[in-house]
Amino acid sequence: MFMKNTIKVINGPVVKLGSTDEFKMLEMVYVGPKRLIGEVISISDTETVIQVYETTQGLKVGDLVYPTGELVSVMLGPGLMGNIFDGVLRPLQKIKDSDGPFIKAGSNIPSLDFEQTFDVEVKVQEGNYLGCGMVYAVIKETSAIEHRLMVPPHIEGIAKSVKPSGTYKVKDTVLVLETKAGDVELKLYQTWPIKKARPVTERLELSTPLITGQRVIDTLFPIAKGGTAAIPGGFGTGKTMLQHQLAKWSDADIIVYVGCGERGNEMTQVLEEFTKLVDPRTNQTLMDRTILIANTSNMPVAAREASIYTGLTVAEYYRDMGYHVAIMADSTSRWAEALREISARLEEIPAEEGYPSYLPSRISKFYERAGMMINQNRSTGSVSIIGAVSPQGADFSEPVTQNTKRFVRAFWALDKSLAHQRHFAAINWNLSYSEYIYDLSSWYDNTLDPKFLKYRSRILSILAEEYKLNEIASLMGSDVLPDNQKLTIEIGRVIRTGFLQQNAFNAVDTFVPLHKQLNMIETILYLYDSSLRFIEKGKALSLILKSGIFDQVIQMKYEIGNEPTDQFDTLKHLIDQTIDSIF
Structure with missing residues (x-):
């Protein structure tokens, strides 16, 4: 059996095996003796192809690949808020303390600290019926955020045993749910596949603006809560600065900032600035309601793709609690470049400018996970996606910008000449637009x-x-x-x-x-x-x-x-x- 699961070809982050029936499509696998995280992306009768989310340096032909039977998933629970993670949600501060300033191949430090304790207030009693997404306990995660522990999707039943309110660790069981399939232990965390949208009860019409305090946006080109916006602009036009302003001042409850393929010193600057910024709502640090996901340009290219989906999954998790979440993706162009590199290594037929032919569908799947939702627990929450685009030479006719325009409804085009004039925000009012103005007209008429x-x-x-x-x-x-x-x-x-x-x-x-x-x-x-x-x-x-x-x-x-x-x-x-x- 093991001979079928051995590596035949190594091409950067792409690893190929021979014919085998041991793996499923999109299954998470462990590659080589260091058990690198990988994902099955292609299966045929002659070979199985895996993309590896870590550096493949040191791998050799003949190394084993181990199945897990699960999709690529992340651990969701208290302790995410205020921290910085890599593209597959490994805590960078913990990795630094354990392994030094660089991530070691095969590092398996979990997203959540299993030794950290939380004061848990249990909200249910034995005999209560709990449906999908219902809240069974709450935790004061930070000064700004109450973390609501929810029954995972697709699980429902009767509370068989309930522990009293008190101090618990992340892996402690606080509730046993009696379901048709048997007893299910509910802890302080749950896992969810990053490429699968979390289920909701209903998608609502977008009728409330996301107030940013930036006049050119709020007055001329507004975005709705649960909406999508793109910020295309060349180098030095202020994309990151604008996203910082939106993170600090927008009336979203939670900010998820994804640095996808950005320079390491730029992400360091983001981390330093966010820890110093004061949240105008609470007068505490802005990090109390911010999660940073950093996949810098020197990190493995496959993990750059994963970072986008990881950020979305975290945002949807907090949306299910009833929060309004804004996710800042900086930049989706680097993500598209990762797709192009992996596609080239897979020897796929390239489309325009070498990008894969499925680039539009990948971009659409990303932005379609935004929205204002009625969650399974009947709370209302939203995910607003604001993605920066970095076209080479500020050429808005290139494929990533053009395909992004197809799927977003607010387009804030940054102008280099305005940036050179110290005009912030450097949004060109002749090239920008917002399709939300008609959806928001009733709100403006009745509220303003x-x-x-x-x-x-x-x-x-x-x-x-x-x-x-x-x-x-x-x-x-x-x-x-x-x-x-x-x-x-x-x-x-x-x-x-x-x-x-x-x-x-x-x-x-x-x-x-x-x-x-x-x-x-x-x-x-x-x-x-x-x-x-x-x-x-x-x-x-x-x-x-x-x-x-x-x-x-x-x-x-x-x-x-x-x-x-x-x-x-x-x-x-x-x-x-x-x-x-x-x-």
Whole structure:
């Protein structure tokens, strides 16, 4: 039997065996004497192909491969929050303490610390019926997160024996469930396959925005809770910085940050910054509600693919507890490059730019796991996916960006020229879009103000007109334009520098609530309408520009705080006074 399970070919992370009936498709296996983690990805009558999630250095032909009978799964339970893991959810801090700064091949340190104890509050009694996903105990995992222990999917029954509330370790049994298939022991953790979506009761329509505090997103290109967004941009355009802002300020309950194929020093910077960032909700460290999954560019390429699915599985686990989770994937281009490398080693026929022909289906499977759900325990939770894309040379026509556009509904295109102008966030308003605006219209009308969407449409119209007029002015000079068109250019400048551009290091400007965003665009449009009436009476625009009122409106983002105030009415009154004084 063992002769059938021996390695015949080793090609990087791809290992081939001869004909064998010992393995199932997508089964997790252990490869070689160091028992490296692998996954069966192809079975035929002549060979079985395995991709290995660890370095294959030292493997040799003839080494054995051991079946497990299980899919590639991760351990889910208390202790995940606030930690950093590799692509297959091994704790990097524990590995560092045990093996040093580099991950040793075959390292089998579990995701959860089996010696750590937790104060468990049991919520059920003997004789209670427990269905799939029902909560049987809770743990205060961090200062921000209550961890809810749930009956695993596809299991239901009667509580046969229940331990009292108290202190338990992760592997301790707190409940025995009597099911049709026999007794099932429920511990503080459960396992789940990373490439299989966790089941839900119902997928809901997306009707609530994910508030980020970033004006260009919340006002012009919003994303719904449970929605998907892509952030494409070349090197140095601020993808990571924008994701940091979203992680800190978005109103998601939990952040899962996946560094997929990024440089090691960049992930180090993320870890250092996140531990220093203060959560504005709790005034504690942001890591209390953050999970980091790091698969850096020097780690095995196959694990880069696994890291994306691992992050999704962790996000879905906390969604099942009733939390709203935002997953930041930085970057999906590195994941696609991993697919391309493995596909090449498998000698598959390449598609555009060498990517495998199944690239679109893999991208769609990733983004389709987002959504607002009614969970099996009847709680409501969501997973919002925000994926960065790193097209070479900022070429948005390359396959990863184009296929991503097919499956996301918010597209925030970063512009290198804006980044060089220190314009943050460097989202190009002419290339970006959001398809969620119609789904969210009722929320804006009922929760914020019915005027908000009308103002938004006018702002976009002015920006589009300003773009056309600037092209004319660059060819023929601005002197040929009439004053009403010059006004459009000036108001466009006010919108760009006074509204769209934000200062992430300014305490007032780093996060802006929606009510202030509404007041800001209302004030800008008030300035536009008042100036237009002034021009229509035969007066010169230059007279208003000399007054400095345009620059005063730009400065309102710093000078007016984020609390509700009547300072915007005062600013409108100042606009009226300034224009009246010119008359």
